[in-house]
Amino acid sequence: MRSNLPFELTDEPATVGAYDFDGKLTNVMTAHPKHDFAITERYVVFVEGTVTFDRTETSGIPYAWKDEQPARIGVMPRGRGGAASIRWFDVEPGSMLHAANAYEDAQGGIVLEGPTVDREGFRTSWNWWVGSPDRGAVPNSRSYNRQWVIDLASGTVRERIVDDLVVEFPTINEDVMGREHRFQYAISFPDERGVGNFGVVKYDRTTGGRQVRHVGDGQLPGEAVFVPAVRPRSSARPAKRPGLPRRPTSRAERARARPRCQTPAAVRLED
Numbered sequence: 001m002r003s004n005l006p007f008e009l010t011d012e013p014a015t016v017g018a019y020d021f022d023g024k025l026t027n028v029m030t031a032h033p034k035h036d037f038a039i040t041e042r043y044v045v046f047v048e049g050t051v052t053f054d055r056t057e058t059s060g061i062p063y064a065w066k067d068e069q070p071a072r073i074g075v076m077p078r079g080r081g082g083a084a085s086i087r088w089f090d091v092e093p094g095s096m097l098h099a100a101n102a103y104e105d106a107q108g109g110i111v112l113e114g115p116t117v118d119r120e121g122f123r124t125s126w127n128w129w130v131g132s133p134d135r136g137a138v139p140n141s142r143s144y145n146r147q148w149v150i151d152l153a154s155g156t157v158r159e160r161i162v163d164d165l166v167v168e169f170p171t172i173n174e175d176v177m178g179r180e181h182r183f184q185y186a187i188s189f190p191d192e193r194g195v196g197n198f199g200v201v202k203y204d205r206t207t208g209g210r211q212v213r214h215v216g217d218g219q220l221p222g223e224a225v226f227v228p229a230v231r232p233r234s235s236a237r238p239a240k241r242p243g244l245p246r247r248p249t250s251r252a253e254r255a256r257a258r259p260r261c262q263t264p265a266a267v268r269l270e271d
Contacts, residue, residue, distance in 0.1 A: 004028050027058070035095075038102035038112055039078070039178045045102045045112055046074035049095035051122055059130040065122050067093070073148060073157065075110060089150055089157045094118055100145070100170035103180045110150040115143045115168050115186070124192050137194030140168050145186070145203075163210065166191050167201060169223040182206050185224045200224050 005028060008019040020026075038045045050071050054064035071093050076086040094116040102112040117125065121142025127135035145162040167186035184203040190196035199214040200221055215221050 035097060036099045036114070038099040038114075040102050040104045040110060041178055042078055042104065043102075043110060044076045044078055044082070045099075045110060046076070047091075047096045047099070047112075047114070048072050048074065049116070050093040050119070051095035061126065061129050063126070065095075065119055071095075073112065073150060075150060075152070087152075087155075089155065091148060091157055091159055094146070095122060096146070098168065098170055100184050100186075101172050101177060101181055103178060105149070105180070107151075109152060110148075111180070112148045112150070113145060113162070113184070114170060116146045117141070117143045121192075136192035138166075138189050138192070140166060140189045141192040142166065143168050143189070145170070163203070165201060165210070165212070166196070171224045171226055173226045173228065175228075185226065187221055187224060188212055 005018040005020055005025065008016040010016060035047060035049065037047070048069075048071065050065055050067070050069050051063050052066050052069050054062055054066075057064055071091050073089045073091055074086050075089070076082045096114045096116045099112065099114040102110060105111050124134070124136035124141040125139060125143075127133070128137075128139045128141070143166050144164065145167055147160055147162050149158045151157070166189040168189065169187045171185040172181045173183065182205050184205060186201050186203075188197070188199045188201045190198070197212075197214040197217075198220045199212045201213075202211045204210070
């Protein structure tokens with residue numbers, strides 16, 4: 001829920017409708033005042049960007065770009081007492097909402113990837129959401145996949161924009177979360193001028209290639225969920241995610257257990 005009244009649900013669940021807490025909520029709200037983090041085999045990785053919560057903002061989206069807020073990445077050892085040993089690394093100004101993945105490379109550094117926006121991207125996106133003039137053509141402007149490589153030994157960070165496609169909501173196969181992954185998925189957007197299409201993109205991080213499945217004019221796909229192809233029954237299950245107990249059922253298994261939709265809800269992107 002972003003920039004709207006919350007909706008009341010029954011236990012089934014079924015939608016009752018907009019709910020204003022018996023008239024106490026007199027403005028719109030957001031249920032998304034958070035930023036993402038990532039994990040590796042040994043670390044938890046946080047990103048503190050240049051966009052921060054702003055209680056003085058009355059548009060319904062209580063965030064603002066703050067030049068005085070330094071952007072940085074926090075690396076915290078996993079396990080008891082890790083918070084006392086967190087380290088912070090300065091990075092270029094920007095804001096990341098959703099991390100794709102993080103992992104430790106062969107040199108002992110940490111690689112983190114996720115879409116980020118710069119100052120102009122945040123301004124045009126924010127203007128779109130609140131309906132202000134000089135807004136972008138789509139709700140997500142100048143959001144490009146970025147990679148940070150954190151050298152824990154030297155205390156330095158190398159960063160680069162990986163691709164020129166506007167994307168958000170990155171996804172991977174959760175069985176490789178926290179370890180190096182080859183394939184990465186995201187939702188693609190037109191640029192701030194409206195050039196391009198909405199779709200689902202698949203990146204091959206080994207070859208550098210990408211595939212985009214456009215969904216058609218006026219259609220915006222939701223966040224992609226990776227569902228593996230059916231494996232032979234004799235196939236071994238993939239390794240557990242780093243340090244995490246395996247869920248009783250995966251997201252893919254839960255998705256297959258849901259009632260079938262009457263309209264297509266998935267696309268296949270070939271290897």
